[in-house]
Amino acid sequence: MGSHQPLRGAVLGLGMMGRHHARILQSHPAMRLTGAVDPGGDRHGTLRDPALLHATVAGLLAAPGGPPDFAVVAVPTEEHLTAVRELAAAGVHVLVEKPVAATTEQARAVIDLVRAAGVRAAVGHVERCNPALVDLRRRVQAGQLGEVFVVATERVGPFPDRVRDIGVVKDLATHDLDLVRWLGGSPVQRVAAETQHRMGREHEDLVLVTGRLEGGVAFSSVVDWLSPTKVRRTRVLGERGMLVADTLTADLTFYENGQVATTGWPAMQAMRGVAEGDMTRYALTRREPLVVELEAFCALVAGDPGAATVTLEEGLETVAVAEAVLASAATGETVALAPAAA
Ligand SMILES: NC(=O)c1ccc[n+]([C@@H]2O[C@H](COP(=O)([O-])OP(=O)(O)OC[C@H]3O[C@@H](n4cnc5c(N)ncnc54)[C@H](O)[C@@H]3O)[C@@H](O)[C@H]2O)c1
Structure with missing residues (x-):
């Protein structure tokens, strides 16, 4: 990660959890919020710039400026797999909220998608931070x-x-x-x-x-x-x-x-x-644990092999x-x- 280039991140799902990710991405010097997706809108008034909101992942990916470097998947657990599929296909690194998926079958599919796309990924088991x-x-x-x-x-x-x-x-x-x-x-x-x-x-x-x-x-x-x-x-x-x-x-x-x-x-x-x-x-x-988690994830995205993130395989095990x-x-x-x- 260039030390003066904030990573461009997006948040999927602006609910109880996603709004905190978006808050941090809007205030952390090493990160920049470049988009958010929630079909229900910005119910908690999280976004400083309402123009960042999209109703679909396709809308986010097609926005001027291109796809983000990474996205936080904070949609309901049953929807993690679909979200990862769309993001990984576009080469976007993903931080998936915990649990990684609703079933072991879906968790394995998440792992396969990420491997096939060659993107970096981690699970948000924030208690570890x-x-x-x-x-x-x-x-x-x-x-x-x-x-x-x-x-x-x-x-x-x-x-x-x-x-x-x-x-x-x-x-x-x-x-x-x-x-x-x-x-x-x-x-x-x-x-x-x-x-x-x-x-x-x-x-x-x-x-x-x-x-x-x-x-x-x-x-x-x-x-x-x-x-x-x-x-x-x-x-x-x-x-x-x-x-x-x-x-x-x-x-x-x-x-x-x-x-x-x-x-x-x-x-x-x-x-x-x-x-x-x-x-x-x-x-x-x-x-704040969530700040520590996002910093570790950004280190992973930047290629740091020692980044203290939770792997998808650990998420599957859980x-x-x-x-x-x-x-x-x-x-x-x-x-x-x-x-x-x-
Ligand atoms: N790490 C933690 O401590 C922690 C705490 C709470 C929740 N979570 C996890 O975060 C995820 C979200 O939970 P929550 O409590 O924020 O739920 P929530 O219901 O408060 O918010 C989910 C949001 O996602 C939106 N959404 C639904 N489908 C979508 C889609 N396809 N694309 C984009 N947005 C979509 C909804 O409109 C809603 O605003 C879950 O996986 C949950 O397990 C983690």
């Missing part, structure tokens, strides 16, 4: 917790008032199913899940998942659209203590195991449980785990995932 989770992972990888036993996530709150084409498992819980693997360090091996439908919609609105990663770490996720308060908590428990990230406030706290002097009495040591030790809340540099969760809830059985494919 949350400063609390970035620092949590860095500390886990540096060995602060020793061996990791458990990754547990909680993501509950009221139903966001918008039409949904998928249930809470593929919509919200895909954040968690991506995070447990990213933090726990290996792919998901098996899951057991319960879901509930309480709001009378077609899809589930609550899920409880327990599972295991290939590396032996156990995980759990509690995710719903039914709780009267919003909680976004991820904790990683290991042999030396527990790290807890609150991604609403981007706080990271370390609960250290109590340091009890070794007495030279091995049998007693084996029986003794963990004691409460010091608690530390870290001072973190807090940058959708496959979500499908296993739904299968488990439907059958009452634990569902094993196929070993990570090359």
